[in-house]
Amino acid sequence: MxxxxxxxxxxxxxxxxxxxxxxxxxxxxxxxxxxxxxxxxxxxxxxxxxxxxxxxxxxxxxxxxxxxxxxxxxxxxxxxxxxxxxxxxxxxxxxxxxKLAGLAFSGGGIRSATFNLGVIQALAELRLLSTFDYLSTVSGGGYIGGWLSKWIKEKGGDVRAVEQELAPSGSQRAGRAEPAPIQFLRQYSHYLTPKTGMFSADTWTLICTYLRNTLLNLTMLVAWLSVLFLLPRGAAMLTEMQMLAPVSGTVVGGIAFFLMAIFFIALSISCKAPEPGQRLPQDQGTILYTICLPLIAAGYLSSIAVWQHRHELKDFWAQLPDSLFDIPQPWHLLIPGLVYFAVWAAGWGCAQYQNARFPRSEPKESHLEPNAAPLKAAEEKLHARHKLVVEGVGHLLCAIGALAVGTLLLLKGVASIPNAVLDKIDAVNLATFGMPMMLLLFGVTITLMIGLVGRMYRDESREWWARQGAWTAIFMLAWSGLFLCTFYMPPLLAWAFAEYQAQSSAGALAIVLLAWLGLRSGSSNATGRPGSSSKLELAAKLAPYAFMLIIVAILTTWLQTLAAPAPRLTAGPHPLSAFYAAYFKASMLSHGLLMPLLIYCTITAAVLGWRVDINKFSLYMMYRMRLVRAYFGASSNPRAPHPFTGFDAADDIPLHSLLHQRPDGTIQPQRPYHIINTALNLVNGEELAWQMRKAASFSMTPAFCGFEMPALPGSHGDKVPSKMLRGCYRPTSDYASRPALFKDDDALVKLGLAVAVSGAAASPSMGYHSSPPLSFLMTLFNLRLGRWSPNPLKEHKWKQSAPRIGFFSLVAELFGLTDSSANFLYLSDGGHFENLGLYELVRRRCRLIVVVDASADHKFTFDDLGNAIRKCFTDMHVPIRLNASHIETMSGPTPVGAAFVTGEINYAKADGVCENGVLLYIKPTMTGSENADLLNYRKTHADFPHQSTADQWFDEDQFESYRALGYQIAMAALKEAALKSASRLPGSPSHRIGYLAHLLLKQGEVEEPANVLPLHGGEAPKPPAPPKPSAPGVKTGEAGQQRA
Structure with a gap:
């Protein structure tokens, strides 16, 4: 370059x-x-x-x-x-x-950690481990990466000392026992519950911790949801009070809110698109607060006003003749349109004033003579005035006509209401359907007016009305759903179980089974990614809705029992209407119970939201403590665990302690420099290009923590363009270091915090796996391994360890509202963005990258590899050419395929003239040439070496099989490349990673793959002939595994 x-x-x-x-x-x-x-x-x-x-x-x-x-x-x-x-x-x-070198360990839980342990041993034996500059880890790769970093730290930052202990040389090897840190890993291969069994204290500790945390979180959420479902009861009671009041301000209030909305509609729709820095009411948040909410208030108050004056309105309708031309006082029908137009004109005038203050720069080329320019300007001004008069008169007439029709529709609807005596059920029905019906009438009227205005409206104005209508419809549906669940669901369930007990019980059981199936499939690796099973995907998509229905049904029925005990009906069959009438009357007669219950639920939600730490009482801390004990306690010397719990606080270390200070004051990070990859969840993010990925890379290193998203053009109205606010980094020594309220052991980024968050696979927000219904389900059951961490962009918050009040963050998890603009970010498994650890190494332009992909991929679809390659090209414009077609697992006795392959990282495409990078890709594979112990384990465990990531309890044979396989594949890959380098450049020194580095970094020659899929353009070459099976002891070339 x-x-x-x-x-x-x-x-x-x-x-x-x-x-x-x-x-x-x-x-x-x-x-x-x-x-x-x-x-x-x-x-x-x-x-x-x-x-x-x-x-x-x-x-x-x-x-x-x-x-x-x-x-x-x-x-x-x-x-x-x-x-x-x-x-x-x-x-x-x-x-x-x-010419940097990077080593990447992928996600995959303890399977990846154990396989990569074998890779580390092979690198140490070849004296290559100390030559890597970077170590990038994700999820399970972080377990063993953290183990290695902690061990190096205990050796004073000397990686060569660890290398020597892992693979003693010469005479030191004779009679040498396995290093203690590896023996410790074998002891804790069941790292979550070291002692298994139904009567093991470790097992029951895990169960009791989960139940305790879930109970606290569930209580807080149920209290909050109870407040939400009690509000419609309060609205119904307020409606009844207003219906019975002799004097009410609903008419004035409804008209005032309606005119307020019309004013801001005119102001927003008439303003030109804002320039950067302008504060104009055109962004989405302003529209919701200044237009949609006033329309909701206007609809609610107007519905009550119409009910209160229904008799007068009926009389007026009855006096209308059959023909509109015979109306004695037609000006009554013109008043709504005139008032509407007057307010609209006021809003339009304010918009013109705003446009004049901030004129948009629109350069125009003039081809006129200098003397003709003033004449042309005067002509354009006269034309603009004429156009303004014509459009103004046209809008006035269209508004008068449309609102007159809307008024007649309102009168017709009121006339159809029966003249029955006021009943309790009327208040519930009016509160439920009144506001949506009024907004529906408003929508019909506006639709008619837009049609009458026709071509005088610009295309942008019609699109504005369409989007505003969409938001109004969303609020209408939300209102209706909330009221229907509160008032109509409990009596419907009571009626169904009373009249059709067998069928209702079977239906309830089916819904519960569907929800359970969705919970299992939705939290597995098999869903949410390309190539996953359609049945699992369907179950994962439908089950959350089914479970949400169950939860809402239970909660609303319970609140009905508390706030308005169900009435006793006489024996015998009853129509559904009888159940509704009885329940509605009971609801409206329970005024005294509503307010105490509402206050109690509000206080409960507030107190628990303040006192319950959202991070400590999820599964994150339970998971982190056990990871730290198993992987970081391995190198603690001496280790002093608590005699009752077995935990030692000294096992964990601050992440910034991996930076060592020399006597001369300079900073020397221990090699390799550890990058721990997590995912910043953007489920509710505004960037349209990332709607599928729903996440960004958030890295934690010994020096800095933070994120920087790719620069994209801003498109968010008057907000600062997104390319300006795409992220930043903060010093690790200060990031999240200040306790939120009181003393906090979780304050300061420690190695255990980073590794646990990087492995937070089961979380409500999971990058491209995310789904709002699934988020609701997982939050409710506290399946939350992720962590809320401060936003580096927030100047006054980035040092705070956690939210002071976790309730709002929990609600954001519940409804999938995570984004990068909040004070606190939701971080989860790095695999929710990119599961190999390749992204950050390419970003740092490493000349050589060794990637160990130990993710569960028994079908060899290479999802994680494809995802990483796509993101590197999309975000950094760096293509990667890699032919992985030879990597496969044996299905019979014949040796097949390969376990590694070399590819090319085309840095020149992004950076201009420079050396391209080299990618060595290693994947757990059984080619048939392995040692007898591995072949035996494969025959007795058909899914080896891609057993489910959900299996976090490795037995002795399983642990040794994955470790041995990692060691054998890494030795085969590196030794073969070393032989090639020695044959090409005999006697050449190697100061980085042995002969492999000499070949790939110094010489920089990578053979063009014979069958590369042209991911970013170009014509795909013809596939080569399949390699012939080799007998044991015969090499299979560059993309092969050395035969044992």
Whole structure:
């Protein structure tokens, strides 16, 4: 890669300053110099001290990726590492020159951890482990990656000392026992419950911890949902009070809210698209607050007003003649349209004033003579006035006509109401259906008006009305659903079980079974990804809705019992209407019970939301404690576990302690530099391009924690464009270090925190697996391994360890409302974004990347590999060419396939002239040439080596089989490449990763794959002939496994 010009580097640094100023709200896009001076004045900084200004800006707004990478490169090279302004192109140029090597361990639970243990042993035996610059881990790969990092830390940061213990050389090997950290792993292969069995304390501790945490979270959620389902009862009682009141303000209130909505509709629809920095009422949130909510209030109050004055309205309807031309006072029908137009005109006028204040820059090319320009301008002004008069008169007439028809429809609807005596059931029906019916009438009227206005409306205006109508419909459906579940579901269930007991019981059992099936399938790896079973997908999609129905039915029936005990009906069959009438009367007669119950549920939800830590009382802490004990306790020396619990707080270490300070004060990170990958969930994110992935990469390293999403054009109205707020990084030593309320052992990012979050596979928000109904189900049952962590973008929150009040975060989990704009982010398994750990290594332009893919893939569909390749190209424009067609598992006695393959990372496509990278891809595979112990285990366990990730309890044979397979495949892959390098460059020194590094990094030659799928354009070459089976002891070439 050629060195970037100073001008390009300066421009990139300036763009980073703009990003940081925009993060802090200084709107540097509009006027960079003014924003910079404003910031300098606020911070009282010297104008001549540019570095101090940058340093203060960095403290407040965080670091960008180029600065983070520059720090890492300096630290890895042994130079004085400190944060400083950096250009991305210059930093990437340095990364290419440095010829970095990265090792990636994929997700896959204890299966991946154990297989990668064998890979680590092979690397150590070949003296290659110490030559890697980076170690990137995901989920189960993080178990063993954290084990290795902790062990190196205990050795003073000397990876060669660990290498020596893993594979002693020469005479030291004789009679040498297996290293204690590996023996410890064998002891804790059942790391969740070391001692298994129904009467084991470990098993029951796990069960009791889950039940305790679930009970607390469930109580908080049930209290909150109870408040939600009690509100319709309050609305019904308020409706009844207003219906009986002799004097009411519903008419005035309904008209006022309606006119308020019309004013803001005119203001929003008439304003031009905002420029950056303008505050115009056009974004979605403003529309909801200023238009949709007033329309709901207007619909509710108007429905009560119509009921109160139904007799007068009926009389007026009765006086109307058959022909509209014979109406004695037709101006009554014109008043709504005139008032509507007057308010609309006021909103339109305010919009024109706003447009004049912030004119849009629209350059126009003029081909007129200079003397003709004033004449042309006057002609255009006269035409605009004429057009305004014509459109204004047209809108007035259309509004009068449409609202007159709407008024007649309202009168006709009121006339159809029977003149029965006021009953309790009327209040419930009016509260349930009144508001939706009024908004439906409003929608019909507006539809008619849009049709009458016709071509005078712009296409943009019609689209605006369509979207506003969609939101109004959503609120109508939500209102109707809430009221129907509250009032109509309990009597319906009571009637069904009373009249059709057998059928109802069978239906309830079927729904429960469907929900259970969906819970199992929805939380498995088999759903939510390409190629998954259609039946499992269908079950996972339908079951959450079924279970939500069960929960709502139980809750509303329970609240009905508490707030309004069910009436006793006489024996014998009863029509459904009799049940409804009896239940509605009981509901409206229970005024005294409603308010105490509402207050009690509100206080319960608030107190538990304040006192129950949303992270500590999920499954995350239970999972983390056991991971730390099994994998990090292995290298603690001496280890002093609690005699009753078996846990030792000293097993875990701060993540930033993996940075070692030299005597001269420079920072030296231990090799390999550990990158722990997690997923930032964006289930409710606004970026349209990421609707399928629903996640972004959030990395935790010894120096920095944070994220930086790819730059995409902003499209969010008056908000700062998304490319300016796409993320930042904060120092690991300070990130999440301040307790939220009181003393918090979970404050500060420790190695166990990062590894546990990286392995949080079962979570309500799971990246591309996410589904709002499934989120509801998993949150309700506390199947929550993820963690709420502070948003690095939030200046005053990023040091806080957890939300002070976890209730709102729990609601966000419940309804799948996670995004990157909140004060706290929901982090989960890194595999929910990219499961190999390849993404962050390509981002750092590693020259050599060794990826060990130990994910469950018994069909060899390579989902995780394909996903990683696609994301690298989409986000970084780096294509990866890899032919994995030879990797397969034996299905009979004949040796087949391969267990590794070499590919090419085309950095030149993104960075210009530079050396391309090399990717060595290793996958657990049984080719038929393995040792007898592995072949025996394969014959007795047909799904080996891709047993389910749900199996986190490895027995002795299982542990040793995966470890041995990882060791044999890694040795075969690396030894074969070493022989090739020795034959091409005999006697050449190797200072990085032995002969393999000499071949792939120094020589930089990668044979063109013979059968590469053209992922990003190009013509697919013809497939080669399948390789002939080789007898044991015969090599099979570059993409093969050495025969044992």
């Amino acid at each position: 050629s060195k970037p010009s100073p001008e390009q580097a300066d421009l990139e640094r300036k763009q980073d300053l703009v990003r940081k100023l925009d993060i802090l709200g200084y709107k540097a896009q509009d006027d960079f110099e003014a924003a910079l001076e404003h910031f300098r004045a606020d911070e009282k900084l010297d104008k001549e001290d540019s570095y101090k200004l940058w340093q203060r800006l960095n403290e407040r707004a965080g670091s960008v990726f180029s600065e983070v990478l520059q720090y890492e490169l300096d630290a890895i090279a042994g130079r004085q590492a400190k944060l400083a302004p950096a250009s991305l192109s210059e930093t990437l140029h340095q990364a290419h020159e440095r």
